Amino acid sequence: MKRCITLFFLQLAVALQPFAQGNKYPQLLECEMQSEILGCTKKYCIYLPAGYADDANSFPVLYLLHGLTDTHTAWRDKGNVQSIATELINDGKAREMIIVMPDAGTTYDGYFNSDCWRYEDFFFQEFIPHVESTYRIIPDRQHRAIAGLSMGGGGTTWYAINHSEMFSSAYAMSALMGLVNDSWITRDPDARRRVFMESAVANNNITAIENATKEKCAEIAKVRWFIDVGDDDFLFDNNMEFIKAMRTKRIPYQLRVREGGHTWQYWQQALYIALPFVSESFGK
Numbered sequence: 001m002k003r004c005i006t007l008f009f010l011q012l013a014v015a016l017q018p019f020a021q022g023n024k025y026p027q028l029l030e031c032e033m034q035s036e037i038l039g040c041t042k043k044y045c046i047y048l049p050a051g052y053a054d055d056a057n058s059f060p061v062l063y064l065l066h067g068l069t070d071t072h073t074a075w076r077d078k079g080n081v082q083s084i085a086t087e088l089i090n091d092g093k094a095r096e097m098i099i100v101m102p103d104a105g106t107t108y109d110g111y112f113n114s115d116c117w118r119y120e121d122f123f124f125q126e127f128i129p130h131v132e133s134t135y136r137i138i139p140d141r142q143h144r145a146i147a148g149l150s151m152g153g154g155g156t157t158w159y160a161i162n163h164s165e166m167f168s169s170a171y172a173m174s175a176l177m178g179l180v181n182d183s184w185i186t187r188d189p190d191a192r193r194r195v196f197m198e199s200a201v202a203n204n205n206i207t208a209i210e211n212a213t214k215e216k217c218a219e220i221a222k223v224r225w226f227i228d229v230g231d232d233d234f235l236f237d238n239n240m241e242f243i244k245a246m247r248t249k250r251i252p253y254q255l256r257v258r259e260g261g262h263t264w265q266y267w268q269q270a271l272y273i274a275l276p277f278v279s280e281s282f283g284k
Contacts, residue, residue, distance in 0.1 A: 065148025111155030
């Protein structure tokens, strides 16, 4: 009889284990949603902090964008985002926040709209509303930030320029700030890469700042800006062109040039600056 009771509780413990693990935070989950705009299912990763275990808590949100050739899993698998975020939060250097990592690397690449891929429309019309109605997020500008690396740094910058009312801060790492049109782009035999390159030409962040009106610059200046690029990064000059445009238009920004290149080691270290920076920008 005693053996039967012991076996029963062992079986019960095994059966309940997934539920017990499901209630433990912090967590980094992989989720999906259906997009009518893109006509497909889009996946994303989401980091939920320890405080999410309390149903009474709501949190600010950081949208964290990946680079070219990667997907929504890059910050999880290569960027060590869960460990770094948890460390900074536990040390009191970053605020408890939800971190959302969308996928802009399946089917076509890039965060911009193109004739065949309306990703920017998807992001603002479907993705943000889905995320912020599904999870306990404080859904206003003062509690929303955006950051990203390389292609995602360019997307971060484009979104913060053209949707400045949506974000309190923007942190661009090793960002592709824009491409200049060239005949080699239209001759590229890789259709997927050609779509991305053409969209990067059409959505040039440097040109967007240079052409911004005084009124538009005032709106852009409401975002707290941080540009982070390595001294050995092949996009260094591209970032300096963007800084020149920001200086000319007298838009405030922070610039950090650190030792390093276009690498995951650099971007992991960038998180130690980015998460405290966006935390300072979040409203109370």
